[in-house]
Amino acid sequence: xxxxxxxxxxxxxxxxxxxxxxxxxxxxxxxxxxxxxxxxxxxxxxxxxxxxxxxxxxxxxxxxxxxxxxxxxxxxxxxxxxxxxxxxxxxxxxxxxxxxxxxxxxxxxxxxxxxxxxxxxxxxxxxxxxxxxxxxxxxxxxxxxxxxxxxxxxxxxxxxxxxxxxxxxxxxxxxxxxxxxxxxxxxxxxxxxxxxxxxxxxxxxxxxxxxxxxxxxxxxxxxxxxxxxx
Amino acid sequence: xxxxxxxxxxxxxxxxxxxxxxxxxxxxxxxxxxxxxxxxxxxxxxxxxxxxxxxxxxxxxxxxxxxxxxxxxxxxxxxxxxxxxxxxxxxxxxxxxxxxxxxxxxxxxxxxxxxxxxxxxxxxxxxxxxxxxxxxxxxxxxxxxxxxxxxxxxxxxxxxxxxxxxxxxxxxxxxxxxxxxxxxxxxxxxxxxxxxxxxxxxxxxxxxxxxxxxxxxxxxxxxxxxxxxxxxxxxxxxxxxxxx
Numbered sequence: 001x002x003x004x005x006x007x008x009x010x011x012x013x014x015x016x017x018x019x020x021x022x023x024x025x026x027x028x029x030x031x032x033x034x035x036x037x038x039x040x041x042x043x044x045x046x047x048x049x050x051x052x053x054x055x056x057x058x059x060x061x062x063x064x065x066x067x068x069x070x071x072x073x074x075x076x077x078x079x080x081x082x083x084x085x086x087x088x089x090x091x092x093x094x095x096x097x098x099x100x101x102x103x104x105x106x107x108x109x110x111x112x113x114x115x116x117x118x119x120x121x122x123x124x125x126x127x128x129x130x131x132x133x134x135x136x137x138x139x140x141x142x143x144x145x146x147x148x149x150x151x152x153x154x155x156x157x158x159x160x161x162x163x164x165x166x167x168x169x170x171x172x173x174x175x176x177x178x179x180x181x182x183x184x185x186x187x188x189x190x191x192x193x194x195x196x197x198x199x200x201x202x203x204x205x206x207x208x209x210x211x212x213x214x215x216x217x218x219x220x221x222x223x224x225x226x227x228x229x230x
Numbered sequence: 231x232x233x234x235x236x237x238x239x240x241x242x243x244x245x246x247x248x249x250x251x252x253x254x255x256x257x258x259x260x261x262x263x264x265x266x267x268x269x270x271x272x273x274x275x276x277x278x279x280x281x282x283x284x285x286x287x288x289x290x291x292x293x294x295x296x297x298x299x300x301x302x303x304x305x306x307x308x309x310x311x312x313x314x315x316x317x318x319x320x321x322x323x324x325x326x327x328x329x330x331x332x333x334x335x336x337x338x339x340x341x342x343x344x345x346x347x348x349x350x351x352x353x354x355x356x357x358x359x360x361x362x363x364x365x366x367x368x369x370x371x372x373x374x375x376x377x378x379x380x381x382x383x384x385x386x387x388x389x390x391x392x393x394x395x396x397x398x399x400x401x402x403x404x405x406x407x408x409x410x411x412x413x414x415x416x417x418x419x420x421x422x423x424x425x426x427x428x429x430x431x432x433x434x435x436x437x438x439x440x441x442x443x444x445x446x447x448x449x450x451x452x453x454x455x456x457x458x459x460x461x462x463x464x465x466x467x468x469x470x471x472x473x474x
Contacts, residue, residue, distance in 0.1 A: 132282050133319035137333035137385065138309025147332055151323050 009196045010203045013187075021186030022207075024100070028182065029169045032107035036168070037161065039108060040115025045145065047120055058116070065113035071174055077106040078178055099180045103172070111168050118160050122153030159223045166215050170208060183207070231294060233258045233389055233420050234279055239288035241274060241444075248274050249285060250444045256389070261421045263431040266441035267467060272424045273316075275441065276391050279422065280308045293388055309337045312382025312390040316398050318374040320366035326353065326377050327362045330384045338385065345384070352380040356410050372403030376410055389420035396427055426471055432456065440464045 010017075046058035065073070081102050082094035089095065097105075126149050134144035154161075173184040181189065184204055191200035232255035241249040248271050256262050264272045277283040278290055281297050281304045290297040295307055320329050330349035334340045340348070353359040356376040366374050375395055382390055392411065396404045408430050415421055415434035425431070431438055431452060438455040440448035440463070448455060448464045459465050 127317075127319075129315055129317055129319045130321065132277075133313075133315060133321070135282060135305075136280055136308055136311075136313035136315075137381070138305045138337040139333060140305045143336055147336065148321055152321075155323065 005199055006194075006196055007199055009190065009194050009199055013190045013200075016190070017183065017186050020181050021183035024181060025169070025172050025183040028100070028103055028107060028172050028175070029165065031104045032111055032168055032172070033165045035104070035108035036111035036115045037119075039112040041119045041150065043112060043116035044119035044123055047116065048123055062113045062116050065110055066117075070110060070171055071177060073110050074103070074106050074174055074177060077109070078102050081105055099175075099178055103175050103178070103180065107168065107172065111164070111171075114164055115161065118157050118164060119153060121160075122157035123149055125156055126152050155226055158226060159219050162219045162222070163216065166212050166219075169215075170212060173208075232256060232291075233260075233293060234422065235291045236275075236278075237289040237291070239275075239278060239285050239290050241271075241278070241283065241285040248444050249278070251288070252444075252446050253288075254439055254446055254449050256420060256422055258420055259418045260436045261415045261419075261423065261434050262437045262439060263435040264422065264424045264439045264441060265426060265428075265431070265467070266447075270441040271444040272439075272441045273393050274444075276393055276422055276424050279389075279391055280304075280311045280313060282313075305337070309333065309385055310388050312379075312385060312387035314375065314378050314382055314390065314392045314395045316394040318366070318371070318378045318398075320374055320378055320381070322366050325363055325365055326358065326369075329366070329377065330381050333381075334384050348384055349380070352383050353377070355383075356380045357406075370403060371399045372406045375399065375403075375407045379407075379410055379414070383414075389422065390414065392421065392423040392425065394424050394426075396425065428456075428468075428472060440467065442467075 043058045043062060046054040047062065049055050049058075078099075081097050085095040085097060086093060130148055130152070131144055134148040139147065172182060175182050176185045176188060179185070187200045187204045191197045234256040236252050236254050239249055239252040240247065252271075252275060254262075264276060266272050274283050278285050278297065279292060281302075285298060292307060293310065295302050297304075297307065320326075321332070324332065327346060327349050330352065331342065331345040334345035334348060335342055350359060350362065353362055356379055358373060358376050358380065361369060361373060361377070366377070369377065379390075379395075395411070396407050399407065404427070408427060411421075411423070411430065412434050423430070423435075435452045437449065437451055439446055440455065440459070440461070442463045447461050448459060450460075455464070456468070459468060
């Protein structure tokens with residue numbers, strides 16, 4: 001049944017697919033994860049603050065980002081970031097951000113909203129008495145957060161954070177709407193060029209599946225290993 | 231000048247009043263036991279001392295500083311007052327030594343070596359030196375509470391607050407914690423202790439405060455409180471808890 005197919009095309013394009021495509025996808029995933037978790041944690045702290053000046057903007061931001069389709073955000077940021085960047089540094093012309101940095105910024109800002117909700121749940125899972133104990137020792141807000149609350153919240157939430165990262169890894173394939181050569185983009189280009197759509201898209205699906213599945217398998221094991229003894 | 235002085239301290243949760251015109255004081259070197267039925271506001275009272283619970287009216291002066299005042303640096307004041315909690319509240323992601331070192335290093339600015347030396351000295355004092363590298367989850371309740379006391383002492387506090395330190399413990403572990411507290415009291419530490427351990431109160435307390443419904447009903451020397459309690463409520467309370 002596969003007689004009409006040419007699976008050699010995969011082997012021939014492997015270096016391109018992985019060296020160009022997968023490198024981009026993984027770099028984007030890693031940077032957006034790091035940025036998203038840092039920004040998301042700050043958002044979560046702001047959202048849990050009792051001061052309206054912090055919690056209202058944070059809640060608005062998170063809800064807005066979570067209500068807009070990712071593709072739209074990608075489009076908007078791709079066209080907006082150069083203008084906003086230019087406006088910030090006071091340049092008259094939009095600055096050149098480039099597809100890569102534009103995607104990093106977009107995904108960081110978008111995923112931060114999701115990481116924020118995870119970290120918010122994590123922070124709230126820490127007993128109030130832990131905060132009291134930190135304060136009673138003379139630690140200030142940032143020290144109590146940094147030494148007592150966040151390390152525990154982060155550890156409690158690590159499996160969920162990683163699961164969100166697996167989703168992020170899959171979501172990065174949406175950058176193909178900007179004609180960026182990520183893993184899917186690279187495969188699409190070969191597929192169009194050689195007219196081997198079925199073979200390439202099958203292969204891409206298998207690769208995404210293997211990576212995502214082994215990551216979630218790893219997360220499950222990690223979950224059992226890192227639990228804090230209480 | 232008293233170490234801790236309450237002047238008409240009142241506190242409300244919305245419209246529910248939890249503390250009503252509380253006035254009392256703790257002198258330097260004095261051990262004061264606060265008792266009373268549950269919900270009487272004794273934990274709230276003690277948590278006002280280091281500002282963990284804000285209050286709405288009255289004045290509370292600790293070591294010459296007004297706790298409720300805006301210009302008071304609460305973190306700095308707290309670092310001078312040790313606190314021991316009902317549920318220990320050790321940091322579960324840190325070893326025993328790290329628990330003791332954390333605030334010494336980050337609040338008092340001691341070097342790690344200096345802090346560790348101090349921690350080991352205190353762990354020895356509470357009989358926990360062998361458990362220094364362990365995590366709190368590997369210790370029994372009584373052991374955790376002794377570590378928590380050492381954590382408070384590591385800051386060289388001018389006073390120690392105890393919020394029901396033995397009420398979450400299994401009966402056979404209560405004494406190991408009380409022994410540490412008795413020793414501390416005998417060494418002259420200023421202590422304010424919320425507790426139902428009347429044996430402890432009889433042994434080391436100078437004064438006993440009895441609270442009911444947010445009010446300080448009785449504030450007497452130990453002998454007066456146990457010998458001739460003046461209020462009907464204190465009599466009832468004592469008969470209930472001393473019955474068996």
